[in-house]
Amino acid sequence: MTTKEIALKWGVSVTWVTVLCKKGRIEGAIREGNRWYIPEDAKKPEDKRSCKNAPAKARFRFIDLFAGVGGFHQAMRYLGGECVMAAEINEECKKTYRLNYHTEEKEIRGDVREIDPTTIAPFDVLCAGFPCQPFSKAGAQRGFQDKTRGNLFYTIMDILDAHPEVKFVILENVRNLADKTENWDIITSELTQRNFYITEEPIILSPSDFGIPQIRERVYILGIRKDIRNEKILSNGFIHKTDLQLEKHFKKCKMGDAWTILEDNVDDTYIISQEQEQMIYAWDEFRIGTGLKVIGFPVWIDSFGVGIDDDNEVFHSQGYDDMPSWKQNFLRHNRKLYLDNRAFIDDWVKKYDMFSKIKLYKKFEWNCGTDVTDIHDCLIQIRQSGIRAKRPTFYPSLVAIVNTPIIWDKNKKHFRKITPREAANLQSFHGGFKFQGTDATQYKQLGNSVNVRILKILGESLFALANNGWDGELDGKAH
Structure with a gap:
């Protein structure tokens, strides 16, 4: 049977079946050219993407890739989200993450490259501040030619392939990512192939744009699944910066604002x-x-x-x-x-x-x-x-x-x-956030983190582009 036929028989998505074939989880599946064929008596593998720990009150569910100490988590939680999976390779960051999110977090996994995408619970929003070294001015700037870190972007794509229920994508990276057209072309092509409308060009923002006294330019890449978009707003294949109405949040920093974050x-x-x-x-x-x-x-x-x-x-x-x-x-x-x-x-x-x-x-x-x-x-x-x-x-x-x-x-x-707490204020971390480890460790974690307020604004603006005021319910047909 074809992947489409077996998906219909099992009541699942074609993408999910394809991913299971690639992972070798369907006994007897064979590949001929670009197509997979499955024995008609093959047994449906167990769906390990459990939702049992997600609370009923959650507006949406998200995953937090390259999570650090949880800047994305704070922003998405503020907007009503529930994290069903986080991935972070640094052990010190994982300790801080658990310290702050253990009551909501089901699990914090390690190296994202070692995660079977089919074992991730269904979710609506993919968040990822994927590693910046391939694009940073401090590195060799090899971009997607970097076979160790650059290819982590494709790991994100593998996860999207296994989860056609995903509605939104929010990615963050260093300002330098936008300097090379070929990098942006690859990102655009890959996400467009997966049925997403994304920002027409890299969105470059700094906390200082919003009255937060820190110059820190970063690139943000936003995506919305084509079939859930508001067609009256998004009609030509892209999200335009004006569609996000960010200007209503803009505020210039003035002399003396640097003192406002001090304790x-x-x-x-x-x-x-x-x-x-x-x-x-x-x-x-x-x-x-x-x-x-x-x-x-x-x-x-x-x-x-x-x-x-x-x-x-x-x-x-x-x-x-x-x-x-x-x-x-x-x-x-x-x-x-x-x-x-x-x-x-x-x-x-x-x-x-x-x-x-x-x-x-x-x-x-x-x-x-x-x-x-x-x-x-x-x-x-x-x-x-x-x-x-x-x-x-x-x-x-x-x-x-x-x-x-x-x-x-x-x-x-x-x-x-x-102090680290004052540095946390510059990253808009809430006052109750708990840190551990040496000051050097905390400064480093905050230096690697994302600005929470910017992500709150971007998330809220992105969700508003969905049709009929998206209610956050998962697609039943997708899992």
């Missing part, structure tokens, strides 16, 4: 080291002492040519001729800065013994223009590229490494790092 009574352990604080003050003294209200370029001590009179000697020692033009420009600016303020800088370098300092203390960036005059009113970062002072409008993107923003604590009269 009271922070532990003293978050105060930075005495040496770090000294270096911040040293560079502030430099800024004031040179009389520069605006420093429009990174200051590099090693490019000053301290004590050297001949410009050519300085440039030659720095390898000027072999530098890219942007770096040559910085070198010229730094040399002029030194010559214009030579007496002050010579004394300053000696006072703080700057040439004995580690490399990151020898560089400084003032990114506040004239909007900020007091170093205590800045956001500070101490990075491998130096000490950076920024306007208190929004924080730089939280990343999956320990590179924590620093603020002035008026109560403690010291500079301190923002």
Whole structure:
């Protein structure tokens, strides 16, 4: 019998039968070309996609792939969803996930590549912040050519193949995914083949677009199954950004918004080291002492040519001729800065013994223009590229490494790092969310996470595109 004939006999979908054949779960099934044939007396395999733990009150059911510590879970739960399966390979993330969702969560599985899609309970919404390394600027940017991580997108497609009942897809990835047309073409083609209308182009959003003080651009890919769409809104094969009506949620960040996420009574352990604080003050003294209200370029001590009179000697020692033009420009600016303020800088370098300092203390960036005059009113970062002072409008993107923003604590009269709880506020995690593990682990988990508020907005906007105000009921015919 054909897959269509056996599906009709068993009262299931053709896709489900095909997946069972591929998994070798139907005895006697054979493949000829692109078609499967099943003995007419074959026994129907047990459907392991149990719904028994899903509560009756759930508006919809979802799965949470590459779940991290549950940013998607928070957003979908807020919208009335029940998670029937989560997958996360990192053990520390799984511990945090269980700590927060054990009362609702049936199970948290591991490597998504080792999950049999036919064992996942029926669900309506597929959520996945699939690994970003193949597309990130921090990596080789091999995209779908990456056979270890890039192909995890196709694992998501395998799950969709086994679950034709799925109504919505919500995917998240790094901003860089949108930079290569071939990546987007593959995503569009694969989801369109599976009967989904998806966003016409990558939707690039940052928490700062919604008044949340963090710059963190990410790509969001939304899909709705063609047959449940509102045809009056979606008529030409795609979801347009205007269809989502996101603009009603937009809100600009303003000066001082960075302070809105801060907590009271922070532990003293978050105060930075005495040496770090000294270096911040040293560079502030430099800024004031040179009389520069605006420093429009990174200051590099090693490019000053301290004590050297001949410009050519300085440039030659720095390898000027072999530098890219942007770096040559910085070198010229730094040399002029030194010559214009030579007496002050010579004394300053000696006072703080700057040439004995580690490399990151020898560089400084003032990114506040004239909007900020007091170093205590800045956001500070101490990075491998130096000490950076920024306007208190929004924080730089939280990343999956320990590179924590620093603020002035008026109560403690010291500079301190923002806490994991404050970092969680930047990701819109609710106040009752529980973390465990070291601070370094928590910062990393939050740096890898998604912004909950953005997903709430996108989920609500996507669901509103369904026909007749989608009620969240599963399709009985699909499982």
